Amino acid sequence: MKLTVLTENTAGGKYLAEHGLSYLIEHEDKTILFDTGHSDVFMQNARQMGIELQNVVDLIVLSFILNLKLTS
Numbered sequence: 001m002k003l004t005v006l007t008e009n010t011a012g013g014k015y016l017a018e019h020g021l022s023y024l025i026e027h028e029d030k031t032i033l034f035d036t037g038h039s040d041v042f043m044q045n046a047r048q049m050g051i052e053l054q055n056v057v058d059l060i061v062l063s064f065i066l067n068l069k070l071t072s
């Protein structure tokens with residue numbers, strides 16, 4: 001299994017940070033995007049790492065959604 005941190009609360013070097021987290025998990029023949037943080041920082045960091053998310057992600061898991069507003 002390989003775990004890549006796309007975003008979390010602290011940044012190092014050339015990567016951005018924000019409140020929240022996003023992990024890219026690679027296990028056997030599947031790639032899972034676990035959470036997406038608060039904005040598009042996870043996508044920016046993935047691009048900086050040379051990862052094209054739209055080409056590699058098999059499944060997206062959201063552990064929670066903040067400020068969800070449902071209307072009828």
